[in-house]
Amino acid sequence: MIQSISSSVRPRRLAFGVSGRLRRCYSPNPFFAVSEEVREAVHSNKPIVALETTIYTHGYPYPENVALASELESIVRINGGVPATIGILNGVAKVGMSPEEIIQLASSVGQASTLKLSRRDLAFATGLRLVGKSFHGGTTIASTMILAHAAGIKVFATGGLGGVHRGAETTMDISADLTELGRTPVTVISSGCKSFLDIPKTLEYLETQGVGVATFADGREGKVDFPAFWARESGVRSPMVLRDEVEAAAVIYAQHQLGLQSGLHFANPIPAEAAIAKAEIDAMIDEAICQADAAGASGKDNTPFILNKIKELSGGKSLAANRALIVSNVKRGALVAGELSKLEGAREDESSKGSKSIRISHFQVSQENNTAANVPSTLYADLAPPPPPPSDPHPPAKVLVAGSLALDHTCTFTPLPSSPSPLTPQPRTSNPATITQSPGGVAHNVALTLHTLGIPSLLHSYIGPDPAGPALLTHLANAGMRTDAIHTLRQSRTAQYVSVNDVKNDLVLGMADMGIIESAGAAPEWRPEVPEGVDWLVLDANWMGGAQRAWLRAARAKGVNTALEPVSVPKAGRVFALGEGEEAVPVWPDHVLDLIAPNRDEVLAMHAAARGAGALEGKGWWSVVDALGIGDGGARSRFERVCGGALVDEGVPQCAVQLLPFAPVVLVFPALEVDPSEVVSVNGAGDTFLGAMVARLVLGGTVESAVGFAQGAAVETLRSRRAVGEGVARLKGTGLGEGIMERGGRGFSMERRKYGVM
Template structure:
């Protein structure tokens, strides 16, 4: 290459430019140029091999009026994001081709609909529109299917969702009116997902033309058996059999992968029939189309004017029914494309599949006659581990984490610049809000397990997923992260993989969240007892961490199994509602569960709202009047004057005024170590000390010992209260995401505890880990691996330390 570049340097300038252009075309066009700009989000997604879906813009510039087109554009991008993909809306703005548009750019383009300098752009138009910008003439444009395919391919995008394909017009044998979409499919390797082609076209000749161009055409069966029709846009049936039929998105992804791997230079067309509830019967549409074509002929509407004229007449003749049908089919196509793109990304991430080797990844477990609880190995093959990866799945873990594995969506409010909403921090209720939406693998238990894993601990995640697209994506992602996965069980329908949607304000602080964790909440005691609890006895972990996404009785079953194995029990409350499951009411408990929950968990990490919820639940159950509670409180030796002054000195007057340390102290008889997460104010540690705890005689711990046992109780030694303020507080502009920050803190904390450190010795490191996640777009920052060396330097516990480690 150096010799080539040297030779180019000696050429005439004009020839040098020509050779440079030639070399540029040899490279993958994933970088920006003066004619093509790819958004940072799309480039990052392509680089990380995330699923990306291209979206056209003619539908906005020449289909729907402003501002309806803005709402549709925003909605379709949201459909891609909520189904696990990254949208890449493609169009021309000010004479520059854009692949991926910001909300401001989308508004600029859609608001130009109907203006003289806003054009409908196909292959033949791109050079003119992009080139004329250099001469001072700037155009906006919506790209057709052909135009969108070209720009998507230049960017490296493989899947494109649209409404209906262009085709061979009726009477094309004399008019030669054939859409450029068809020839583009024959020369550009992009997969187009549409609702067939528009009903007023000549469908049999369109399919014949596509066959001549070497374009693979298939229709999604959509639940139908046997041969199915190629769809006719508004109608599910056209009277013309589809050349091929595919069952689902997995099969579609397999075909695309083979097409790209060979590689073949032509595209693929997957026809997705309009949803049943939105379809218009074929017999009804046939009459309307014949009349619309007759009127078009009478009006002399031909060439590029033919399709808009006919569409407008169909709208009139259907009494407007074609418009909601249009919306329904395009949304269905975009959703289908996002799922196909996600399946393709999963497939390309599995080495055995990428090399064409047969694996059982595509073996559907739906028709299995076996139990409805299956391990990961029955669904997907784990990739080979390298020598640098951590402990193998069969090795006994130090930590077992039981709880939610979910697909998370983070919706960050992004008020539009130059609008009245720009000064607002929080999204507005009862309306649509502009946002940046990200999708990633999450769930409290997953995040905690990942954080501990990144920091060098051997971790086993115990959770359940559905036999669905989200579940398969989760399994592949876990395997690629090198985490143990044999504790993940796959449940057949109607179970759904857990999902979590967080809505954050403009500063990335949580405004509200919606969680569907029914897959865990519906688990029975028998399921848990047979599937997971034996593993605790088998592996004898140092720590069992359980989140509150389980039902109350199941939560207690986990606690009892962990206690029997001598493990440290950590409890993550998850939310204000679910936190109260710790205090399962007596009517819900089996006979062998004590009414008073004495130290079922050794450690809990609530935020201030969850702490308040725990306190309220204990109050409602009248646990603060139980004799066992009073025994512990009396043994603490709290002075008759109370603890307001020492608490104010140890924590802060603001926290004392809110009653936060007081509430945590009152909960100590149930949970002896409570770390209350205070956001930017840090973490409040409240700890019940045993009678022989060395901190009772330590000068360095003395400022934090707020009371000592005064009645000779053999178990209680005193109380330790300490506020840990963070070394670093990030400003609003520095915070990338708050999702998973608390989970990261807990994962780092237990990673240190299983190394034999006391809780107060680990908090600072857990803080540092949380800050890394605040700065990361991921729920758990990959940069936590940089803290692993410090954790590993602490060394493993000795057997002697293990015996008394619950004093930590």
């Protein structure tokens, strides 16, 4: 079996434990699915934190549970980790659930088909799908550990650990969490077990199971108590103490290096500001237990009854403590996973200096002297050659798109039969509507268009530490797009956009909160970075004027072509708005803009801004306009032949021509002839147009040849509710010519640029 991996290398040792479960996580399995993000994180040794779902299905109501799920995933990401939310959806165990899957599971709270699943329940919840019975399920600590281990995840953060119930010597009521810790090598970080359990017996049982238990000192010196969930002290000393995450990572690393098949439990005391004093919570627990005994609440009904009574007796204080401790534990888990990732990487680099090494899935086979391995042969029984680690799925970017990544809310007016306004929503009152949410933002839409058309691109944007941010990141990852240039700003909100459409799906009103982009570009330490190898920079006007000009200068310094999407009438002229001491936007041949793509209202706004900034008065601007040779007498008739009298009366072509000194190609996004019955949404059509234009130009096309292709892509978006229509994918390769990687050229060259308004 080893020889099939490498005929010339005989294994000296296994650096990580191998089991059949570990192997199967990369084999086709109808009951088990690992997200691409989690797979890639395991292969790349990124920090990963497993998150359970019983807290969402049996702990919090909908939609509060969705908000908590988004918050916990965001905490993992903010602290450098990859969240892996684990649950059962339609009879399939999911590791790394998407936002949509989490919402589907969380919204099923209270349904008979939504189960609380421990180890014993997994086969039932998944296997019965084969006979037409479909179940959702929230995973407990025990089942989450099993599925996390099967996916190669070593760190799991949760709220509280199950334990030995009081009176277990007669009832035998012992949580399956404890036995699972004795046989599954995953580290569980929690705030200890709830103090209505028998904590001394719980620790004794964990010792019997061979589980290492320690408590984070959290700044305290000397011996510390094992925590009691709501209280930082339990009156029972912790078996071991960890000073910080570095020590925790060292213990986990040693546990796996030794091949120990039991887990670890690291107790993280509840934050002091959220804790309930031991005497206070003990009094509540005693009263709750008395009431449980009187009500006959035993077995699986005991814990929910007691928790509900404690909530009542504490006046809701216990709920606030619950949330504070789970947030604290997830943050601690992300930091521990980060330290473990560093340690494993450093040790692997160190060992590779004196030995040859083959990386196989998430374990390592090393060979030092080509001697026989001094390892029991049973360790190799399940070692079948897994698929090789994937190569980098993202080729070097050809286009950098910088600007907004936002959560779009689309509100389409759906009038009642008796509505006095059958076509357009009425102002200053509530209107019936269909409201949908989707990823958006101008830069995102352009980048997604490029990605859909097969052009390697990189989106540079920002998100906040709120539920929308991680949801958008997950969307990008699921779409196969790069996320390494998406940055989190701790004190900002993720961008959001609300569009209100009439019954024909024409935009009535749009509201945009893009302050995160504006604040990012205004930060004193902010500097634009244009990666090597990029051919185009596409910029959206959500950046303030100074930041736009900084991006354009950085791109021009590297010989990169530039395009600007003006975004909206209020923002279109920002590129001309100068701060004190700033230089004006330069004109041909020193221009920093190569292409702009405004609609007719935006081109008027850009012209007004340029005029207001005095940019239309310089000698350089006059010399370029004069060189165009447009005489006063024949200009109107020529413009009318191209775009009709109405646009000439508005001054659209005249203003566009006067912008040519700043950008030698001005594409005024045209009206498209589409059957109104085919129009589903107007959102994103202009962004798709620009993305498709740049895609064609990257591959060496001319502006003239690209316009028709870009119009076709925009029409596909008009026919879709998505920011980039599903039909755009069908255009990949159609009209784009040869593939970019085969051409190897820079596409739209300086020599082929010329003045033009289209």
